[in-house]
Amino acid sequence: MTDIGDVRAAEKRISDRIRRTPVMRADRHVWFKLELTQHAGSFKTRGMFNQIIAAATRGVLPSAGIVAASGGNAGLAAAYAARELGVPAEVYVPSTAPAIKVEKLRKLGASVVQTGNEYAEAYLAAVEWAQASGAYFCHAYDDPDMVAGNGTLGLELLSQLPDGFDTVLVAVGGGGLIAGLIAALRDSADVVAVEPATSAALHAALRTGAPVDVPVSGVAADSLGARRAGEIAFDLARDAGISALLVDDKAIVDARRRLWDDYRLVVEHGTAAAYAALTSGAYVPAPSERVVVLLCGANTDPSDLV
Template identity: 85%
Template sequence: MIDTGDVRAAARRIGDRVRRTPVLQAGPTLWFKLEHTQHAGSFKTRGMFNQIVAAATRGVLPSAGIIAASGGNAGLAAAYAARELGVPAEVYVPSTAPTVKVDKLRKLGASVVQTGNEYAEAYAAAVEWAQASGAYFCHAYDDEDMVAGNGTLGLELLDQLPSGFDTVLVAVGGGGLIAGMIAALHGQASVISVEPATSAALHAALSGDGPVDVPVSGVAADSLGARRAGDIAYSLARDAGIASLLVDDKAIVDARRRLWDDYRQVVEHGTAAAYAALTSGTYLPAPGERVVVLLCGANTDPSDLTLT
């Protein structure tokens, strides 16, 4: 299982290939970690760099390059990391992937295949072609190297907020980010899962006996639309006893608008889910509780932010 040592090893492996993203203090006891300013627009760039470099170090990265499946962000991260490392990349995305993400994938030099209506269908097609082509399959979230790389975000937070913090709110799809945060912050802070009520794979896993398929829909499905939570995320979240919260689409849309109106931060709907836990009152911090909200992705069309 992934632990803090694995995350620290990932940080050394990644080095300065990723940005040290800033922290914005939004109140006396509230901070935003601006990870949406990361290369390729999301935290997943950390995990993808670690996954690809680790594969090369182990001698298992073929000349055929990498294949990834994604609702958008993991593919963008894979395309960016592959380009920077000089590795061919092919990315499978569902036909419902936002145009802004598909266009950016192509700009980053990746070959793009659109298939199926949701991430699970794109994933199945990508796995099949990886096996046939010999390319290295980079999982979007349920991979130890991916998780450890994502966790480097938590190490940055510990360094950036030396006086400490109590709680981190994390938007969850398949669970690759929250798994990394749990590993990085073990014994340092509480990590809380926030999911859309209509795409709640980790919540379903924690409410039952493990990961199960769940229906996926809603405004944040393009980035938090994993049909099933990753085994790594489930195991770490279960063992840590984390709280799992659900927010509805209205709260997500409102939180995204507030992030723009109040702080001029442009994020995608999935990212806004973490803040929605606070703005909707789903999570009520205790007096004096120091809370960090991870803003983890910005691959969105901002044209609707100023609509009334």
């Protein structure tokens, strides 16, 4: 099971490749971790760098490069990390992926294949291509190196808020981010999962006792639309007793709008889900509870905010 030792090893591996993203005080007891300012616009760049560098260190990174499947952000992270490391990258995305993400993938130099209507279909196509081409498959969330890389975000928070914090609210799709945060923070703070009610893979897994397929839809499906939670995330969440909250599309849209109106922060709908837990009342902090809302990605079209 991925633990803080793995996260610390990842931090040493990728510290000179990633941005140390800022923390912003939003209210007396609420902070935003602005991971939306990370390279390629999301936290996933941490995990992708760690996956690729770790594979190279182990001698298993082929000349064919990497292949990844993504609703958008993991692909952007893979493309960026591969470019910086001089590695060829091919990214499979569903046909429903936002045009802004597809355009960015191509600008980063990746070969892009659009197939299927959701992440699960793009994933299957990417796995088939990896087997046929010999390229190294970089999983978007259910990989120990991906999880450990993502967990470096938690170590940053501990150093940036030295007086401590009680809770971190995290938007969840496949679970690679929350898994990393559990590994990094389980002895320091509570980690709370927030999912769209229409794409609730971790919630379903915790309820049934194992990862299961769930229907996927809604405004945040492009980034949080994993049909099934990752095994790593499920195991860590269950072991740590993590709770998974649900928010509806209306709350997500409203939270995204509030982040723009009140703080001039432009985030994607999936990212806004974490803040929606607060604004909708799905999560009600105790008096004086110190809460960090993780704003994990900004790959969105901002035209509907103005």
